[in-house]
Amino acid sequence: MLRIYLRKLSSMQSVPKNTTMNYAEEFVKFLNGSHSPYHAVENMKSVLLKHGFKELSERDGWNGKIERKGKYFVTRNSSSIIAFCVGGQWKPGNPVAITGAHTDSPTLRIKPISKRTSEKYAEIGVECYGGGIWHSWFDSDLAVAGRVFVRDRSTGDVVSKLVDLNKPLLKIPTLAIHLDRDVNQKFEFNRETQLLPIGGLVKSDQVSSESKSEDTFSSLKSIVERHNEDLIKLIVKELGLESESDIDDFELILYDYAASTLGGLNNEFIFSGRLDNLTSCFTSLHALVLAADTSLDQEHGIRLMASFDHEEIGSSSAQGADSNFLPNILERLTSLKADGTDESNPLSKSFLLETSAKSFFLSSDVAHAVHPNYANKHESQHKPLIGAGPVIKINANQRYMTNSPGLVLVKKLADKANVPLQLFVVANDSPCGSTIGPILASKTGIRTLDLGNPILSMHSIRETGGSADLDLQIKLFKAFFEDYSSLESTIIV
Numbered sequence: 001m002l003r004i005y006l007r008k009l010s011s012m013q014s015v016p017k018n019t020t021m022n023y024a025e026e027f028v029k030f031l032n033g034s035h036s037p038y039h040a041v042e043n044m045k046s047v048l049l050k051h052g053f054k055e056l057s058e059r060d061g062w063n064g065k066i067e068r069k070g071k072y073f074v075t076r077n078s079s080s081i082i083a084f085c086v087g088g089q090w091k092p093g094n095p096v097a098i099t100g101a102h103t104d105s106p107t108l109r110i111k112p113i114s115k116r117t118s119e120k121y122a123e124i125g126v127e128c129y130g131g132g133i134w135h136s137w138f139d140s141d142l143a144v145a146g147r148v149f150v151r152d153r154s155t156g157d158v159v160s161k162l163v164d165l166n167k168p169l170l171k172i173p174t175l176a177i178h179l180d181r182d183v184n185q186k187f188e189f190n191r192e193t194q195l196l197p198i199g200g201l202v203k204s205d206q207v208s209s210e211s212k213s214e215d216t217f218s219s220l221k222s223i224v225e226r227h228n229e230d231l232i233k234l235i236v237k238e239l240g241l242e243s244e245s246d247i248d249d250f251e252l253i254l255y256d257y258a259a260s261t262l263g264g265l266n267n268e269f270i271f272s273g274r275l276d277n278l279t280s281c282f283t284s285l286h287a288l289v290l291a292a293d294t295s296l297d298q299e300h301g302i303r304l305m306a307s308f309d310h311e312e313i314g315s316s317s318a319q320g321a322d323s324n325f326l327p328n329i330l331e332r333l334t335s336l337k338a339d340g341t342d343e344s345n346p347l348s349k350s351f352l353l354e355t356s357a358k359s360f361f362l363s364s365d366v367a368h369a370v371h372p373n374y375a376n377k378h379e380s381q382h383k384p385l386i387g388a389g390p391v392i393k394i395n396a397n398q399r400y401m402t403n404s405p406g407l408v409l410v411k412k413l414a415d416k417a418n419v420p421l422q423l424f425v426v427a428n429d430s431p432c433g434s435t436i437g438p439i440l441a442s443k444t445g446i447r448t449l450d451l452g453n454p455i456l457s458m459h460s461i462r463e464t465g466g467s468a469d470l471d472l473q474i475k476l477f478k479a480f481f482e483d484y485s486s487l488e489s490t491i492i493v
């Protein structure tokens, strides 16, 4: 992995040296190392560890482990992560300043049985994950990343290993225009039969390699029987395994082989997949890391960032925003006495309720920048621009959670941090997206506001975001972490 980052970094264009561009450059590195939610969480973990955060496990008791002024993180399924720093003056019942984001993006995922051949092409069966702009996947060079469960030969344990086959392995070819003269008027395709990547040509000796000797019983066909043998060989080589039989199972997704990069005539853009929503994962992570070292002595709240998997498919999973991941962490923190030991009297429940009533959730997800060629798709007074700062998302029908008290709070923070804000409301004749904001707000009762940086082509294999907006969002989130607990009681609802 490190090899890949370094190669990508050295091939990046040179950028002017100022703080904005440093974050943009850092973000491009993060994107190029985070081709799956597992990789994103791993990379976030390594930034946290570098800044002195300690890893906790949900499997353990936390009695005596949490200290005031301590910095911690915990992961679930290796695809969702919560990190927090405890104020020096923290008491159960005090507020928590929370940012939320998601680690997943629309993608194509390799099916449980993916081996296919057609007209002597080796094809890989894939399943659509989330609401992608699938036509953008045609003719892109596609690579493969995810996690593989590998049997350790010495211990017999099954361990999860990250894998990133950063090579142009697959392709979903379009049909030549000579065979479809109407393609520029109408590009339609069947997602089951035509959104199917080719991976190679079938060698004559591979055509009938289906039957294997069956000396031991296995409830499922082996990995090599279910998947393309050459793909499995590449994984075996990448992970340094002895043979294919060391692999028990995997979760692998496809991604655009073309590296994420700064772009535009002045590097004002970022061209990349997964801007939705690694943008907010990155900004909240860096804001927390900055805020972990400022005025934590005087802080009477907790500063917390959460990034969840499975937003693109509705957040209902054991590690999605609709799970008990965040509520469980809040419960654990509010059942700790000020000295860090467990408060096991019945009043601990009331501490959790007090904390929920005093806390705030900044739900951060990317927003729709106005598109110059489709400007009439936006409401005429609400046209967010790339480079002009975070966008506050408002919806009367509560697809976004912003209301006036939240807006007043964020405006105060942004005024102080010198961060321009933009307002977005969807046009009445247009459909509206949603976020993890309403899900967590209705689950926990915590006050919530939706905001995010503007991008173009949301859910395309390659989206376009703004370099300068990263720095602005980091500043805003840093101000939120530092100032929320002292501001919260001054906004009366």
Ligand SMILES: [Zn+2]
Residues within 6 Å of the ligand: 102, 276, 277, 311, 365, 366
């Ligand atoms: Zn999103």
